[in-house]
Amino acid sequence: MFPETRLRRLRQRRLQPLLRETELRATDLVAPLFIDETICGEYPIGSMPGQSRIPPNGIASVARRLYDAGIRAVILFGIPGKKDFHASSAFDPEGVIQNAVRSIREAVPGMVIMTDVCACEYTDHGHCGIIIEERDGPDLDNDSSLALMAKIAVSHAEAGADIVAPSCMLDGQVIAIRAALDESGFEKTPILSYSTKFASALYGPFREAADSGYSYGDRTTYQMDPANAREAFRESELDAEEGADILMVKPAGLYLDILKEIRSLGLPVAGYQVSGEYAMIKAAAEKGWINEKQVVLESLTCIKRAGADLIITYFAEDACRWLHEKR
Numbered sequence: 001m002f003p004e005t006r007l008r009r010l011r012q013r014r015l016q017p018l019l020r021e022t023e024l025r026a027t028d029l030v031a032p033l034f035i036d037e038t039i040c041g042e043y044p045i046g047s048m049p050g051q052s053r054i055p056p057n058g059i060a061s062v063a064r065r066l067y068d069a070g071i072r073a074v075i076l077f078g079i080p081g082k083k084d085f086h087a088s089s090a091f092d093p094e095g096v097i098q099n100a101v102r103s104i105r106e107a108v109p110g111m112v113i114m115t116d117v118c119a120c121e122y123t124d125h126g127h128c129g130i131i132i133e134e135r136d137g138p139d140l141d142n143d144s145s146l147a148l149m150a151k152i153a154v155s156h157a158e159a160g161a162d163i164v165a166p167s168c169m170l171d172g173q174v175i176a177i178r179a180a181l182d183e184s185g186f187e188k189t190p191i192l193s194y195s196t197k198f199a200s201a202l203y204g205p206f207r208e209a210a211d212s213g214y215s216y217g218d219r220t221t222y223q224m225d226p227a228n229a230r231e232a233f234r235e236s237e238l239d240a241e242e243g244a245d246i247l248m249v250k251p252a253g254l255y256l257d258i259l260k261e262i263r264s265l266g267l268p269v270a271g272y273q274v275s276g277e278y279a280m281i282k283a284a285a286e287k288g289w290i291n292e293k294q295v296v297l298e299s300l301t302c303i304k305r306a307g308a309d310l311i312i313t314y315f316a317e318d319a320c321r322w323l324h325e326k327r
């Protein structure tokens with residue numbers, strides 16, 4: 001008790017670095033990249049200042065720049081030249097992602113390449129898999145979509161992806177993909193499952209970025225209700241049992257309680273700081289209302305403190321630079 005106990009004793013400026021519990025590192029960060037087959041030059045994303053869609057022939061130099069900045073991992077999203085009902089360009093061996101994986105592998109051999117495995121950027125209706133007519137209207141069909149995800153994941157692994165990351169929140173997505181990878185000789189390719197993904201209003205800017213807005217309905221029949229914590233844990237627990245190697249909570253910033261709980265499952269956990277989190281910080285900073293660098297580093301440190309081993313963030317490159325400046 002005071003006056004014997006004085007927590008400020010350890011808060012002297014000189015002692016602070018020695019006692020810091022959480023240290024954000026450049027190697028914690030994963031940079032998302034949007035590769036767009038329909039463009040020839042970089043296309044700035046209006047709602048995500050500083051982020052652009054990259055044409056296929058520009059991806060190698062962007063990956064090189066990120067690597068030189070200290071980034072060691074990227075996650076790829078593709079915008080194909082052609083969309084259809086069955087997302088057939090998603091598993092094309094010469095598809096936008098498959099080609100991008102090969103380009104990055106060749107240009108920057110040391111970069112860890114993760115690929116987002118989903119169909120929403122490849123379907124003409126914008127939903128994450130195969131749509132069927134249900135009593136309440138069209139809905140995502142779970143089991144036929146699983147076969148599609150397995151095909152996409154195998155095609156990414158064949159192109160050379162280091163980690164595949166299914167994001168569609170289908171029941172059984174991990175076990176289906178694991179079986180398909182193993183059958184095709186990719187038993188060493190890890191699965192980073194978007195195991196607990198909420199139907200968040202913070203994905204708005206991403207839909208512009210990835211051209212993945214849906215033409216009807218919403219995603220609440222497969223993504224989770226933000227109000228549900230027990231179900232959130234169960235989603236990740238099941239993915240762990242199905243063989244996921246890394247779990248994920250998406251979005252990260254508003255869901256730190258979930259991150260902390262899911263960490264108790266013992267697997268590495270990723271936090272995805274999503275497009276809306278990025279856009280909010282950017283917009284407030286542009287208005288001069290907050291200090292961008294300080295808020296970004298605080299937000300990322302707190303995601304790590306809550307339990308994330310890796311953080312997917314659109315601030316990856318800037319954060320790397322700022323972390324480097326701090327030294």
Ligand SMILES: [Zn+2]
Pocket residue numbers: 118119120121127128167168
């Ligand atoms: Zn999707």
